[in-house]
Structures are given as structure tokens and as C-alpha cells.
Amino acid sequence: MVTKISQLLILSSKNDLSATRLIKEGQKLTKVSHYLYNDLTRKSLPLPKIPSGKNVALLARQPYVANAIEHSADALLHMILSEFSFASVFDDKLYQQSFMRYEDKLYQSYVLQKLELPFAQLWNTTKPKAIVFPIIAKKRISSRHNANYVLHDRSELQTFMKDFDTAQYIFQTYFPLKADYRILICKGKLLGTVARDAWLEEGNKTIVKVAGATEVPSKIAQQAIKLSDYIGCDLCGIDVGETETGDFFFIEYNPSPQFLGFERETGRNIAEAVIKSLLT
Incomplete structure (x- = not known):
């Protein structure tokens, strides 16, 4: 019954x-x-x-x-x-997990590696001579790109290391992007994809804004569903980058994402989809 x-x-x-x-x-x-x-x-x-x-x-x-x-x-x-x-x-x-774990970008990189999904190379800042610039420093617990910084050379890295606790960041290869995407998954179903504009603000901070509805290759969409299922996320916003050479890689995943811009640009009623998935 x-x-x-x-x-x-x-x-x-x-x-x-x-x-x-x-x-x-x-x-x-x-x-x-x-x-x-x-x-x-x-x-x-x-x-x-x-x-x-x-x-x-x-x-x-x-x-x-x-x-x-x-x-x-x-x-x-x-x-x-x-x-x-x-x-x-x-x-x-x-929610059987601690949010500190599923939000931590270090743990997210571990998950992407475990699932054999493409993601930007991580760099060890204790060995700066081995690093190939530019790189991006991402605060491990942060949202909306509020604590991401692009570092173009060893001098900028040294300044960053003086000003910030580097244990709270991960450092990855920075790719100038041909395109930036947000894929939205609800209980294993693809709700759609939007393209996002991305740019650098003063201080080399990265900023993104929803630009319009689009699509990604089927393989990338299926990999996004696989990732969402693995982490047990019923509504998941998965960020994917496309390099200037046409290669796709996973940037991060966002449990319980904001979706107003997504609804505006795609015309999809995300709130309704979420409610119906819970009530039926």
C-alpha cells in the first residue's frame, strides 16, 4: 500500500x-x-x-x-x-555524510579520480619548480567561485602562499575555456544544461554567470549522471569545462544548487521537477 x-x-x-x-x-x-x-x-x-x-x-x-x-x-x-x-x-x-566532506574540493577531486572522470591536474605547492603555469587556487570549502584565484607564474604563487593558508586550497591546471557548462541532474535524470560566461575580476578572481541553454555531448551527460548517483545527490549541479582544443573536463559538483538562472534561461520548471520527484 x-x-x-x-x-x-x-x-x-x-x-x-x-x-x-x-x-x-x-x-x-x-x-x-x-x-x-x-x-x-x-x-x-x-x-x-x-x-x-x-x-x-x-x-x-x-x-x-x-x-x-x-x-x-x-x-x-x-x-x-x-x-x-x-x-x-x-x-x-x-545527508548521511558530513557537508564538510561532500563540499570539500579535495574530496571532490578524489571522487572524480576514483570514477575515472577527466579533471584538471592537481599540483603540489611544496614543489613549485615542478608546476606548469597558469594554475588556479580553489578554496576547498567555498561556493560561487568566491575564493578561486588564477596564478600565472611562480612569483604570483609565492605571494599567494604568503597571504593565504595553502592547506585550505587545492591547486589545479588552469585552462582558458572555450565554454563553461552547468549540468543539472535530478534523481538520475538530466534536466538540462546551460552555458556560463566566465571571466577574471580584479585580483585574478574567477566569476561565472548563466548565459543560455545548450547541450553537452551524450558521453559527458552520462558521466555527470554517474557522478551524481555515486555521491547520492538527488539534485546536483555539475560544472564542466571545455578547453580551447575541445576537451571536456569536470570542474566540481554542487549539491542542493541554486537554479533560478537555470530556469530563466532554459524555461524548465526545476522547482516543480524537484517537488514531484519527492512526492511521487
Whole structure:
């Protein structure tokens, strides 16, 4: 006998730009309750009263701000998943892990290597003479490219090493890109792909912005699905680069990604797809 889900519980941070879309689409299909992680954290001992049970589905958006990990609600979400039962949980497999692991770009590189997917070569900064420039320094726990820096030569690397804790970064070969892509996967299904404009700002920071709908080769799309399945991510934004010579490589993956720009450029109702995948 299939249990009918009569209520949807959505948890999000206050800066989650896509949460409003999920709430709106959810309300078209069922009763929706929405709580902010910060509000629940203030009431977390004892645990707050929230909707739960065999008729309630849980959609928990990312429980952290990657550029300010001191605001993480990861512990709170773990408490909720441990003490409350739900008919279904979006990203259930993913949240059995610590966000520090699945967000860490060092661990992501390990996953890409394990799955034998193409990615940019990693460099050891303790052996600077062996490095082939340019390279890109990526903060291991960060989002929206807010802590990525392109280093063009050994002098720039030495300056960077004086100013930053290099243990908090990975260093990879930097490729001038012919194209930059975001592939969106929901529960093993390809929702679409967008091209993104990428450029360098002052200070050699990298910036990206959604440009328009496009496609990637079928092989790359299938590899993206394989990656999403491996990490247990129900909604995953996978970033792929295409070099000027036409080679594709995986840049990173993003659990619980923002998708407003994706909806705008593709015309796809991502919020609806997410809600229906959870309720049906």
C-alpha cells in the first residue's frame, strides 16, 4: 500500500535564493511548511516541534553557507534526521555524510579520480619548480567561485602562499575555456544544461554567470549522471569545462544548487521537477 503524502516540510537557510520557488511549486501540490535553519537552531534544545510522520515528506536544502561555515546547521539537520521519521527525504543518502566532506574540493577531486572522470591536474605547492603555469587556487570549502584565484607564474604563487593558508586550497591546471557548462541532474535524470560566461575580476578572481541553454555531448551527460548517483545527490549541479582544443573536463559538483538562472534561461520548471520527484 502506497502512503499518500499530505504535507511537505521545507528547511532552508535565509540566503537560499531557490527556496521561494520550491515553496511556491510545493503549494500547488500539497500543504507546505517552511522553516529557516537559524530559527530552528535557536529552539533546538529540546528539539523543535516540526511536522513529521508517515504522511510528511522532507525537503532539506543545504544546511550551511559554504563561505561562512560557522553558520552551518549540519548538526541540527542530523539531529532532525535522527529523531524524526518522514515518508521520504530528499537527498537522504547525501545527508548521511558530513557537508564538510561532500563540499570539500579535495574530496571532490578524489571522487572524480576514483570514477575515472577527466579533471584538471592537481599540483603540489611544496614543489613549485615542478608546476606548469597558469594554475588556479580553489578554496576547498567555498561556493560561487568566491575564493578561486588564477596564478600565472611562480612569483604570483609565492605571494599567494604568503597571504593565504595553502592547506585550505587545492591547486589545479588552469585552462582558458572555450565554454563553461552547468549540468543539472535530478534523481538520475538530466534536466538540462546551460552555458556560463566566465571571466577574471580584479585580483585574478574567477566569476561565472548563466548565459543560455545548450547541450553537452551524450558521453559527458552520462558521466555527470554517474557522478551524481555515486555521491547520492538527488539534485546536483555539475560544472564542466571545455578547453580551447575541445576537451571536456569536470570542474566540481554542487549539491542542493541554486537554479533560478537555470530556469530563466532554459524555461524548465526545476522547482516543480524537484517537488514531484519527492512526492511521487
